[in-house]
Amino acid sequence: MNLIFEKSVEGRKTSILPACDVEICLPASPKRESLAKLPELGEIDIERHYTKLAQRAHGVNSGFYPLGSCTMKYNPKISEKIASLDCFNDIHPLQPEKTVKGCKRVLENAKEYLCEITGMDAMSLQPAAGAHGELAGMLVIKAYHLDKGDKLRNEIIIPDSAHGTNPASAVMAGFEIVNIKSDKNGMVDIVDLKEHLSEKTAGLMLTNPNTLGIFDENILKITKMVHEAGGLCYYDGANLNAIMGIARPGDMGFDVTHLNLHKTFSTPHGGGGPGSGPCGCKAFLKDYLPMSGDNRSIGRVMGFYGNFLVILKALIYMMIIGADGIKDVGENAVLNANYMKFKLKDILPVAYDTPSMHEFVLSLEELKEKTGVSALDFSKALLDHGMHPPTMYFPLIVHEALMIEPTETESKETIDEAIKTFKELVSIAEKTPEIIFNSPITTPVGRLDEVLAARKAILRHEFES
Amino acid sequence: MGTFIPNTDKQRTEILEEMGKSSINELFSNIPGECLIKDGYMIPKGISEMEVLDHMKKVGKENKVYEKVLRGAGAYKHFIPSTVTSISAKEEFLTAYTPYQGEISQGILQSIFEYQTMICEITGMDVSNASVYDGATAAAEAVNMCVDNKHRTILVSDGVDKRILETIKTYNLGKDTNIKQIPMKDGQTDLVSLEKTIRDGDACLLIQHPNYYGVLEDVDEIEKIVHQSNVKLIMSCYPISLGILKTPGEYGADIAVGEGQPMGLSMAYGGPYLGFMAAKKSMFRKLPGRIVGQTLDNKGETGYVLTLQAREQHIRREKAGSNICSNQAHCALRVAIYLATLGKEGFKDVAVQCSSKASYFHKELAKEGILLAYDKPFFNEFTTICEKRDEILERLDESNILGGLPLEEDKIIWCVTEMISKNDMDHVISIIKEVRDEFDI
Numbered sequence: 001m002n003l004i005f006e007k008s009v010e011g012r013k014t015s016i017l018p019a020c021d022v023e024i025c026l027p028a029s030p031k032r033e034s035l036a037k038l039p040e041l042g043e044i045d046i047e048r049h050y051t052k053l054a055q056r057a058h059g060v061n062s063g064f065y066p067l068g069s070c071t072m073k074y075n076p077k078i079s080e081k082i083a084s085l086d087c088f089n090d091i092h093p094l095q096p097e098k099t100v101k102g103c104k105r106v107l108e109n110a111k112e113y114l115c116e117i118t119g120m121d122a123m124s125l126q127p128a129a130g131a132h133g134e135l136a137g138m139l140v141i142k143a144y145h146l147d148k149g150d151k152l153r154n155e156i157i158i159p160d161s162a163h164g165t166n167p168a169s170a171v172m173a174g175f176e177i178v179n180i181k182s183d184k185n186g187m188v189d190i191v192d193l194k195e196h197l198s199e200k201t202a203g204l205m206l207t208n209p210n211t212l213g214i215f216d217e218n219i220l221k222i223t224k225m226v227h228e229a230g231g232l233c234y235y236d237g238a239n240l241n242a243i244m245g246i247a248r249p250g251d252m253g254f255d256v257t258h259l260n261l262h263k264t265f266s267t268p269h270g271g272g273g274p275g276s277g278p279c280g281c282k283a284f285l286k287d288y289l290p291m292s293g294d295n296r297s298i299g300r301v302m303g304f305y306g307n308f309l310v311i312l313k314a315l316i317y318m319m320i321i322g323a324d325g326i327k328d329v330g331e332n333a334v335l336n337a338n339y340m341k342f343k344l345k346d347i348l349p350v351a352y353d354t355p356s357m358h359e360f361v362l363s364l365e366e367l368k369e370k371t372g373v374s375a376l377d378f379s380k381a382l383l384d385h386g387m388h389p390p391t392m393y394f395p396l397i398v399h400e401a402l403m404i405e406p407t408e409t410e411s412k413e414t415i416d417e418a419i420k421t422f423k424e425l426v427s428i429a430e431k432t433p434e435i436i437f438n439s440p441i442t443t444p445v446g447r448l449d450e451v452l453a454a455r456k457a458i459l460r461h462e463f464e465s
Numbered sequence: 466m467g468t469f470i471p472n473t474d475k476q477r478t479e480i481l482e483e484m485g486k487s488s489i490n491e492l493f494s495n496i497p498g499e500c501l502i503k504d505g506y507m508i509p510k511g512i513s514e515m516e517v518l519d520h521m522k523k524v525g526k527e528n529k530v531y532e533k534v535l536r537g538a539g540a541y542k543h544f545i546p547s548t549v550t551s552i553s554a555k556e557e558f559l560t561a562y563t564p565y566q567g568e569i570s571q572g573i574l575q576s577i578f579e580y581q582t583m584i585c586e587i588t589g590m591d592v593s594n595a596s597v598y599d600g601a602t603a604a605a606e607a608v609n610m611c612v613d614n615k616h617r618t619i620l621v622s623d624g625v626d627k628r629i630l631e632t633i634k635t636y637n638l639g640k641d642t643n644i645k646q647i648p649m650k651d652g653q654t655d656l657v658s659l660e661k662t663i664r665d666g667d668a669c670l671l672i673q674h675p676n677y678y679g680v681l682e683d684v685d686e687i688e689k690i691v692h693q694s695n696v697k698l699i700m701s702c703y704p705i706s707l708g709i710l711k712t713p714g715e716y717g718a719d720i721a722v723g724e725g726q727p728m729g730l731s732m733a734y735g736g737p738y739l740g741f742m743a744a745k746k747s748m749f750r751k752l753p754g755r756i757v758g759q760t761l762d763n764k765g766e767t768g769y770v771l772t773l774q775a776r777e778q779h780i781r782r783e784k785a786g787s788n789i790c791s792n793q794a795h796c797a798l799r800v801a802i803y804l805a806t807l808g809k810e811g812f813k814d815v816a817v818q819c820s821s822k823a824s825y826f827h828k829e830l831a832k833e834g835i836l837l838a839y840d841k842p843f844f845n846e847f848t849t850i851c852e853k854r855d856e857i858l859e860r861l862d863e864s865n866i867l868g869g870l871p872l873e874e875d876k877i878i879w880c881v882t883e884m885i886s887k888n889d890m891d892h893v894i895s896i897i898k899e900v901r902d903e904f905d906i
Contacts, residue, residue: 001571004579004805014806016546017814021887024817025824027842029681030711036586038809043548046805050552050576057572059560070562074469078514080554087525093540093735094870095529096862102527103734116506128598128736129791131778135636142639168778168788174639177783215495246493247500262791266469270795271573272563272595272755274737277791290635299635303539303601303628303724304735316521320467322511332470332477334492339480355495383569388562394779411471412480443568445768450567453760453772459592459749460582 001056001444004049005461008039014046037463056444057271058388064414066340068359068391068403069163069211071241071263076320079267079313088312093304103308110315111278117318117326118237118257119250120280124289125306130238131165132301133258133277134205138173139298140256140281140288141203141232147288147296153202153230159188161212161395166205166236175202182397186212186352188222197229207236208252209243211395211403213337213356223253232256232285240264241407242334242358245327256281265314276310332408333358336415340406343419347426351398359405361398362390368400373429373436375400380447381428383440385421466511531867533889537846537880538677538870539600539626540735541727543705543815544884546806549729553799563755563794567770568762574769577757577794580801587707587804587812588721589714590743595755596797597789600724601632603740604671604701606787607720608633610744610751611669611697618643618667622654624676625701633671642668652680652839652848660690669697669719675706679846679878680839684716692717704728704741705882706844708816713743720744729803730796739793739800750776753787755794815883819845823881826890830879833897834906838876846880848872857900864896 041049058065065072082088091103111123127133138156145153156170157178167177178196183189188206204226209215216222223233235254241264249257261267262275269275279289287294290301321329334357341350341360351361364375379389379402391403406415428435440446472480481489493501512520534542553559557572564570564577577595584593597603608619619637621630623646634644647659647670654672663670670691674682684700691698697719705727713721726738744752750773758772778785804812823845827837830849838848851857854875861868866889869879881890 001575003575003582004801005582013808013810014546014548016544016807016811017818017883020814020818020821022821022825025821026709026817027681027820027824027844029842029844030685030715031709032589032707032712032715035809035813036583036707038583038586038804038807038812040808040810041805043806046548046802047552049805050555050802053572053576054552054555054557055572056570056575057557057561057564058566058569059557061556061560065562067562067565072562075560076469076514078518080559082518082521084550085522085525086530087522087528089731089733090530090542091528091734092531092534092536092542092732092867094536094538095531095867099529099862100734102524105524105527113508116508128602128793129789131788131790132598132602135788139635139638164777164779164782164785165788165790167783168781168785171783171785172636172639172788215493217495217497220497220499243496245502245506247496247502251500251502268559268795269562269791270793271558271561271570271576271798272794273791274598274739274793274796275791298638300601300628300631301635302632302736303599303626303738306735307598307737308734310737312521316517318508319517319520320511320514321469322466323506323508325466325468325511326506326508328468328470331489331492332472335477335480335489336472338484338492342484355492357492357495379566380568383566388569389566391565409469409471412476440568444571445568445766446762446764448567448762448768448770449760450770450772453758453770454775457749457773458759459578459756459772460585461578 001052003461004039007045007049008041010040012040012042014043063386064410064418065388066390066404066406067388068405069238071405071407073266073407074409075266075268076317079316082316083309083313106312106315110311113318114259114278115280117244118280119248120257121283122286122289123278123280125278125311126290126301127277127279128302128307129273129275130258130260130277131169133279134165134169135172136279136290136301137234137256137258138170138175140285142173143288143296143298144285145202152200155200156202157196157204160397161210162205162207163211163236163238170205185354186214187216187218190218193225197225201229201231203232203234205234205236207239209239209357212352212361213359214352214354215357219252238263239358242330244330246330255285261310261314266317267310267313274307274310276307329408336406336408336410340404340415340419344422347423351401359403362402363398364400364402367429371429371433373433375402377436378425381425381436381439384442387418387421467513532865533885534867535879535881536867536870538878539628540732541882542732542884543727543882545729546803548806549799549802552802553795558798564771567768571768574757576798576801578759578769580797581757583801583804584741584743587704588743589712590721591746592749592752593743594752595757596793597740597742597754598793599738599740600701601629603722603742604629605633605636606753607699607722607742608669608671609787610720610748612642616666616668618645620645620647620663620667620670622647622672623649624654624682625671625673626677629701652678652841653682654687656686663690663694663696665694667696669699671699671701673701675703675844675846678839678848679843681842681844688717705816705819708813719748725800729799737793737796739796751786754789754792818883819881822885823847826881829890829894833894833901845882846878848876848878850875851877852906853900853904857897860896860900861893866893
């Protein structure tokens with residue numbers, strides 16, 4: 001499909017602005033030599049271009065999207081409607097206080113709900129995404145230890161099953177990373193943890209349930225061990241959907257957390273963002289939060305007050321489902337995932353045979369040995385069945401991993417259909433694997449050469465001179 | 466109570482039975498009893514869609530929507546073409562995740578590739594990423610691109626928005642970097658002070674152009690000083706001004722960043738916005754976040770993928786240059802639609818109108834004795850010194866006009882966009898005149 005620039009026709013235009021009603025006057029400062037080569041199009045050209053692009057994309061509304069750790073649940077339309085009202089959009093962030101009471105109420109209410117759901121005492125809504133919330137949380141831990149004069153504590157302990165953002169965020173906050181192993185059940189290896197705790201331990205970063213979908217049954221022991229060593233416990237909230245309404249990070253011994261409102265709280269992911277990653281903590285850390293008003297605050301992590309419209313959508317979601325509905329979310333997310341795992345485990349082995357929650361990880365190692373079909377091949381074949389594949393090759397501790405998270409907003413019929421597809425593909429892999437090697441065939445393009453893209457980086461359109 | 470769960474009670478029971486479970490609680494047996502919530506949450510019961518709409522409309526009424534906005538200072542009210550709203554609402558764009566699976570995400574990937582090209586075009590730079598959170602974090606990430614083991618001093622002009630400086634400070638809390646501020650002279654970065662402060666081996670200088678006070682910097686001179694010392698130059702730009710002004714690329718900047726909100730995003734009480742980031746080709750491997758590249762499929766057809774992922778956290782973990790994962794993709798889509806709709810001439814026209822109207826307004830204010838705090842060229846924002854400042858802003862407020870941003874010492878930063886007509890400005894002047902007459906100024 002042609003790029004928008006290739007559809008440009010010299011002199012074609014839209015009618016957006018009226019003529020300028022004052023004398024033209026440009027500043028006495030150097031000007032650009034030539035105009036930016038933006039496309040020249042009519043409105044219909046633009047609409048059709050993007051309609052065609054939309055047809056070449058796949059969202060939650062297009063079909064099943066069991067992308068593990070991403071919680072691709074349905075995004076309520078009422079949230080979009082409210083978030084497009086002028087009374088929330090046409091508000092300048094630097095308006096006088098008395099004129100933004102509505103926005104402030106939204107932020108306050110969202111904080112109250114999120115504190116209650118996580119068992120935290122204070123929350124900053126400023127971070128713009130999960131990784132941003134992690135950075136804020138890590139800096140809170142850093143500031144706390146420094147404030148106590150504990151300059152030695154510069155190590156963050158992270159299990160090998162963790163999301164990549166965890167070590168990256170901790171490093172950005174100036175910490176050293178100590179990686180620890182998972183045990184044979186996919187949980188934190190307590191012996192390994194014990195060996196790595198010391199007077200240098202600043203904290204532990206943990207996702208629970210972890211990226212294998214496994215709730216660590218030793219969690220109280222783990223957080224106690226870290227506390228006894230003088231460290232703090234950080235909860236990566238990416239997988240909160242599994243335990244919403246059932247358990248709270250604050251009650252498991254965690255001191256700091258971030259949430260992903262664009263996962264757990266149903267705000268749309270928009271093809272990669274915007275998200276929102278509130279950072280919450282226990283009372284003894286509240287002064288260190290971004291913009292806490294105290295001089296021990298880590299300060300500002302972005303320009304204004306966070307991704308306000310995203311926070312608004314998350315609040316709308318929480319208000320609609322309410323206390324009981326939030327529990328239903330956790331229960332149904334876990335029910336759907338367990339059902340799918342139960343139906344698939346006989347044809348594709350589950351990486352760890354431990355009870356799992358909202359997601360689970362299959363290993364296609366055996367299938368690959370037997371038929372040559374890898375997790376990548378299998379995923380590409382799923383594309384021909386109108387389904388977004390699971391997360392591939394993650395967590396890193398599982399070979400040929402497919403990480404599946406159906407979420408609570410999928411029906412039994414959808415999940416049954418997906419199970420049928422998985423079974424069909426395993427059977428095709430065993431009989432005629434070349435069909436799978438050649439997939440996808442129904443998508444706008446065939447398999448893309450990622451190596452070529454990286455080797456010969458073409459990162460923008462080059463205009464003919 | 467509202468719900469978005471489709472399974473019926475009957476289906477839930479069927480599923481549990483099939484798995485041989487007697488109750489849903491069996492699925493949570495790994496959670497220690499002490500961790501389980503006993504009495505439910507202390508939050509209200511759920512309500513219906515209709516009720517939440519009513520409620521939120523009431524909450525929205527507690528906000529004041531001004532008819533005219535003469536305030537900028539980091540967030541701007543520009544006209545948003547209807548194509549932006551219509552196209553960005555398409556569900557396939559709105560409800561998709563990051564385009565990891567290229568074959569079914571060509572629409573999103575191509576739109577980002579087009580966005581990257583447009584950002585390169587308006588900034589005059591070689592490469593762009595797919596956006597970061599906002600203008601402040603874009604500046605912080607750009608600084609991070611310049612810092613390494615040998616280059617640890619960061620210079621920031623005092624003409625840079627304090628919010629950006631504070632964000633950079635936060636991003637550097639855990640590092641042993643050194644942030645030095647370069648003072649202002651007559652509203653511009655003080656070149657003498659810059660020359661005295663800068664050292665070979667410093668990481669970078671960040672300037673804002675036009676700066677926070679609206680003044681256009683002498684970037685040609687700044688560039689000379691900075692590059693003579695082998696230091697990187699980062700320019701934070703107001704994107705609309707690039708319709709007419711010399712670009713960061715033409716000035717020879719190493720990295721261009723800025724707040725993308727003026728290009729098709731509402732003010733939305735501060736977010737979501739987006740930070741744009743573009744760099745010289747030599748620095749492209751240091752750019753943080755998602756980048757889309759062109760490639761071929763197995764039939765030799767052109768296609769697009771997320772590329773250079775070896776820079777990123779999900780591959781490099783603790784060795785990644787940045788932790789960024791989610792960006793502001795949907796906001797970047799809006800920017801691309803905005804720029805495509807305005808087109809080559811339209812983008813320039815917005816800049817010309819902003820600049821011309823700001824110039825008109827400044828002259829009219831000057832006739833009333835309200836003069837520039839700094840007598841230097843400006844684009845569409847300028848700072849005045851204004852007696853009875855608070856009274857004037859209050860009176861404008863009563864007429865549903867959000868006046869400029871008050872600063873210390875009776876200063877106001879005014880901002881004029883294409884959405885302010887000559888009549889609007891004449892009306893504002895008449896109100897100001899009334900106030901000043903009342904106080905006999």
